[in-house]
Amino acid sequence: MVDVLGHLGMALLWLAPVWYFVEHRKTAALIVAGGFWFGMLPDVDLPLSNWVEGVHHHGIVHTVLVVTILAVVIGPLVGVAFKRIGERTDWFSARAAKRATVIGFLAVWIPGLSHLFADMLSAPDISTQIEPLWPVVTGPVVVLDVLWYQSWWATWGLFTLGVTVNVLAWYWSSDRRPTDSSTASTR
Structure with a gap:
């Protein structure tokens, strides 16, 4: 399991395609800046384990099912926040x-x-293995174990790579493409 910065870096990497799919550069930046924090969402099981009996780290919260349920509940609120930001800016x-x-x-x-x-890349060596496809598939799916537990180089490497990819994507984002008005004047 990589540390916090590694998870945030992985989230940045997974969000980087936003720059390709969203035409407005500032909108893409808002989505990436507002979304990458949710790269820590499954670790909500750490504080929950202190309050809820049976909840443990790498347990049920580390499943596609629960991440999807949390996204269904939290996502619309994030969307409303984005929309309100858009109304004011x-x-x-x-x-x-x-x-x-x-x-x-x-x-x-x-x-x-x-x-x-x-976590699938790094959890199996010391920490509890995750079962990401529970309840459809019980047990770990594929154990890759390519990163050391709390590896400094993996954590900082993922974060640096995530930031770099997004900075490059920002630089080459769609605002550099010709707009309808600029293509109309060249016809």
């Missing part, structure tokens, strides 16, 4: 505001899934 386009609920869901769900993937 130009950081969330009017086109994106029409799909704010779906965008909010994806901004929570994708980083949550990235957390499960990062």
